[in-house]
Amino acid sequence: MQLDRDTLAESYRRMATIRAFEERVGADSLSGLIPGFVHLYAGEEASAVGICLELGANDWIGSTHRGHGHCIAKGSSVEGMMLEIYGREGGLCGGKGGSMHIADLSVGMLGANGIVGGGAPLAVGAALAAKTLKTGGVCVGFLGDGASNQGTTAEAMTMAVVLKVPVVFVIENNGYGEFTAVSYHSGGVDLAARAASFGMQATKVDGSDFFAVHEVAREVIGKARETGMPAVIEVAVNRWHGHFTGDPQAYRSAEELALVRTRDPLVLFKTRVIEAGLIPADLFDKIDGEVAERIEAAARAAIAAPVPHVSTVTTDVYVSY
Numbered sequence: 001m002q003l004d005r006d007t008l009a010e011s012y013r014r015m016a017t018i019r020a021f022e023e024r025v026g027a028d029s030l031s032g033l034i035p036g037f038v039h040l041y042a043g044e045e046a047s048a049v050g051i052c053l054e055l056g057a058n059d060w061i062g063s064t065h066r067g068h069g070h071c072i073a074k075g076s077s078v079e080g081m082m083l084e085i086y087g088r089e090g091g092l093c094g095g096k097g098g099s100m101h102i103a104d105l106s107v108g109m110l111g112a113n114g115i116v117g118g119g120a121p122l123a124v125g126a127a128l129a130a131k132t133l134k135t136g137g138v139c140v141g142f143l144g145d146g147a148s149n150q151g152t153t154a155e156a157m158t159m160a161v162v163l164k165v166p167v168v169f170v171i172e173n174n175g176y177g178e179f180t181a182v183s184y185h186s187g188g189v190d191l192a193a194r195a196a197s198f199g200m201q202a203t204k205v206d207g208s209d210f211f212a213v214h215e216v217a218r219e220v221i222g223k224a225r226e227t228g229m230p231a232v233i234e235v236a237v238n239r240w241h242g243h244f245t246g247d248p249q250a251y252r253s254a255e256e257l258a259l260v261r262t263r264d265p266l267v268l269f270k271t272r273v274i275e276a277g278l279i280p281a282d283l284f285d286k287i288d289g290e291v292a293e294r295i296e297a298a299a300r301a302a303i304a305a306p307v308p309h310v311s312t313v314t315t316d317v318y319v320s321y
């Protein structure tokens with residue numbers, strides 16, 4: 001499907017925002033400005049943005065420990081995220097959650113998750129709520145190749161089929177669970193085929209190609225919305241950085257690391273759109289400049305912000321109804 005110019009520009013802006021966000025957070029994590037572990041999403045941008053383009057305010061996503069890209073693609077404020085990741089007052093979760101625990105219910109983002117495989121059951125719950133309340137919404141549950149081995153994922157997939165709920169499990173297969181290649185940690189099985197065996201339609205797509213991801217998302221999410229049934233998309237993506245910042249990736253060859261950078265989703269997007277004459281090259285430069293300024297300002301504001309007051313340490317633990 002041909003996307004209009006504004007949608008193309010906005011999609012690129014979101015991918016470029018994720019890239020710039022991750023590069024900045026990565027650098028500041030290495031220099032000790034950010035508390036806790038940080039897992040970068042750089043290289044995987046077309047997955048989050050291509051998928052979330054098919055979602056609206058009525059829809060939900062569940063995320064992972066590598067969740068910054070999912071948040072940005074679903075519409076979270078980068079300023080609020082930056083404050084949260086640096087552990088500052090005013091962050092999306094009061095500066096008390098950090099990178100792995102960003103939740104933003106205001107945009108339908110159920111939360112990043114430090115528990116690998118923890119997001120899939122939440123996604124099924126949100127889809128069940130959408131079905132029960134007849135909101136017309138769907139839920140996308142992002143998970144990794146490693147998480148696809150978890151018992152929680154198997155249970156969530158079973159429940160989704162049994163309960164007939166509109167959840168789309170998006171397996172972002174970046175080839176590794178921490179430092180272990182998928183060929184070893186999953187015993188070489190086809191992840192989409194394994195997911196399909198639960199009784200769902202499963203589709204594979206090249207996650208470096210925004211247009212391919214979006215086309216599959218349009219079909220699969222559209223069908224889930226229409227039929228109320230679950231489905232799976234396996235997106236082949238490249239993790240540019242280590243499992244967490246500071247991981248030297250000694251288990252990947254220099255050739256492999258160089259090769260994945262030749263499949264940069266932002267470059268592939270730009271090249272295709274410029275060649276098709278849909279957006280002129282200088283508009284991309286303008287977007288890149290605006291994104292760089294915004295990220296720089298957000299990081300500076302976060303570094304300058306106060307840490308949460310000690311009196312808030314026990315608040316937000318329980319929800320009051």
Ligand SMILES: Cc1ncc(C[n+]2csc(CCOP(=O)(O)OP(=O)(O)O)c2C)c(N)n1
Pocket residue numbers: 039064065066114115116117143144145146147148174176177178243
């Ligand atoms: C239940 C649980 N087991 C183990 C871990 C440690 N752990 C953190 S990330 C990770 C690998 C996850 O791999 P994958 O799902 O492929 O996501 P990716 O990091 O590649 O995005 C593991 C094992 C954890 N956080 N939670």
Ligand SMILES: [Mg+2]
Pocket residue numbers: 144145146172173174175176177178
């Ligand atoms: Mg992985």
